[in-house]
Amino acid sequence: MTDREDAAGRAELGPHDGAPGRRDHASLAGLRARGWTAGLVRQLLGEPDLLRVNPYSVSAPPTRLYRLERVEAAEQGPRFRVVAAATVRRSGTASAGLRRRRREVSARAAAARGEAARSGAERQDTDEAGP
CATH class of the missing domain: 1.20.5 (Single alpha-helices involved in coiled-coils or other helix-helix interfaces)
Known part of the structure; x- marks a missing residue:
């Protein structure tokens, strides 16, 4: 199953991942749109909370998703x-x-x-x- 993302890079997860249509994870693209850099992601968030098949290419590395709760908490720090x-x-x-x-x-x-x-x-x- 692949994820769909909105403009901010938040993943819309399916029924097996929580409430349908509920956006509770952000991709790296979504984090960049929020002002994050790769270094900040490594320093403050570390490992992703969820890995998914890349929606654009199955042979590409998996999409790394981070819980929005964790992202928002880090942004407040x-x-x-x-x-x-x-x-x-x-x-x-x-x-x-x-x-x-x-x-x-x-x-x-x-x-x-x-x-x-x-x-x-x-x-x-x-x-x-x-x-």
Whole structure:
């Protein structure tokens, strides 16, 4: 049996897993959507509560599911907040660095285009002066 997941990655479990249609587990994709990183999952949640056949490919590794109660409890803890805040800070710093590098590359490209245009104009001037 495979699981169906909603947009937040919560698994809808079948009748053998609890109340039908009740969402009480989150996949790794669902955790990522909530701000979790792979490191946070390893540190704070550890082993998954449930392993299921991957709904997209039977040959892929099983889908790891974590009980929402446990996820929400970890999210309320100080360690999650500290690590999540640091992740957001690092992400902001990385984004700012990427924007800066893009501006520098654009400026260099514009300068190179300007130089090419100037040297082309100089060549035209010397060609027109002729022998």
